[in-house]
Amino acid sequence: MKNVAIIMGGYSSEYQISLTSGNVVYKFLDQSKYNAYRIHIFKDKWVMVDENNAEFPVNRHDFSVEYNGVKLQFDVVFNAIHGTPGEDGLMQAYFELLGIPQTSCDYYQAALTFNKRDLLSVLKPYGIKTATSFYLNEGDSIDEQTIIKTVGLPCFVKPNKAGSSFGISKVKSVEELLPAIANAYKEDNEIIIESFLDGTEVSVGVINYKGVTTVLPITEIVSENDFFDYEAKYLGKSQEITPARISPEMTEKVSAVAKRAYDVLKMKGFSRSEFIIVNDEPYMLEMNTIPGLTTESILPQQAKAAGISLTELFDNAIVLALQ
Structure with missing residues (x-):
């Protein structure tokens, strides 16, 4: 039996969503193959949380835990932290230094994809x-x-390195620009302001499944709000339609672009890229390397549509990490 540390929490506004994702992984991991442990990573503490919600500190020197009089060590880490330090390369580099395999991409890819500006420049x-x-x-x-002359109106003001749509505003007039910039600076010291793309928004999951780069069925996002914001993502203010209502040719085109991005970047583990299709051309917005893993999240929905259960999805991630 392999010991699996499921890391969750994190230092960003997304920690709550990460805890939910981590608990879903904990619940669905194959118990006949793995001993799963929940590790909460917060700025003020790194702790293992047992069944009774008792906390045991993590020794950061070797990522071990003293538990029931035994030094518990982990064979592999399942990374379920959205945002920093799990999605921006910090945890990846730490585990690489310790020689502990983990399920997400490597530290360089994590840092690059977490920085929207740099990612788009590289692609x-x-x-x-x-x-x-x-x-x-x-x-x-x-x-x-x-x-305004560069990007036009309406436009989107986004923190460069943040997720779950925190700090994003849709700006429709010059008057709204400065408040939107101030709002984005609450999440990050770098900002990206983008032209509004009026088209169909789709989310494309690409994973390494059994050693093969696999594009999952595409999800179309129809937001009741002005864009796919926090409410739309987590409070049910959107429709997520899998498979997307786009032509077979378009499906093939978007899938090819998402797969190219995954392969070009030498990605590993999970990824979910967002695109807007305008005049039959997919435009990439961003790539998430630790997408939500709750039962309602997009990537698990896509896996389900592909006939892959959560248990199989999570097992595959661990098997590949251990290789």
């Missing part, structure tokens, strides 16, 4: 289309006219 030479964008760093002077 551009491979013919992957993106929205017109304008970058700001905290402290930069803000020339509203230049920004």
Whole structure:
């Protein structure tokens, strides 16, 4: 039996969603093959939480836990942390230094994909289309006219390195621009301002399944709100339709672009990329390397549509990590 540490929580606004994802992994992991342990990673403490919710501190020197008088060590880590430090490369680098395999991509890919600006720049030479964008760093002077001239209205103001739509605003007038920038700076010191793409939004899960890069059935996102924001994602204010209502040709086209991005970046583990299809062309918005893993989340829905159960999905991730 392999000992699996499921890491969850994290230091960002997304920690609550991560705890839910981690508990789903804990619940669905094959108990005949694995001893699963829940590890909460927070700024003020790293602890293992047992069945009775008792907490046991993690020794960060070797990622072990003193439990019931025994030093517990882990064969593999299942990474379920959305945002920092699980999705931006910090935990990946830590486990690589310790020589402990983990289920997500490597630290470089995590850091790159977590930085929307850098990710899109790296993918551009491979013919992957993106929205017109304008970058700001905290402290930069803000020339509203230049920004609007570059990206047009409406536009989206986003923190460069944050997830779950925290800090994102849709800006429809010049007056809304400065408040939106201030809002984004609450989440990150770098901002990306993008032109509004009016089209069909789709989410594409790409995973390594049994050693093969596999594109899962595509999900179409229809938000009741102005865009796919936090409420739409987690409070039911959207429809997620799998498979997406797009033509077979379009499905093939988007799948090919998502697969190319995964392979070009030498990705491992799970990924979920967001695209907007405008005039039969997919434009990439971002790639998530630790997508939500709750039963309602998009990637598990896609796996289900592909005939892959959560137990099989999670087992595959661990088997590949251990290889």
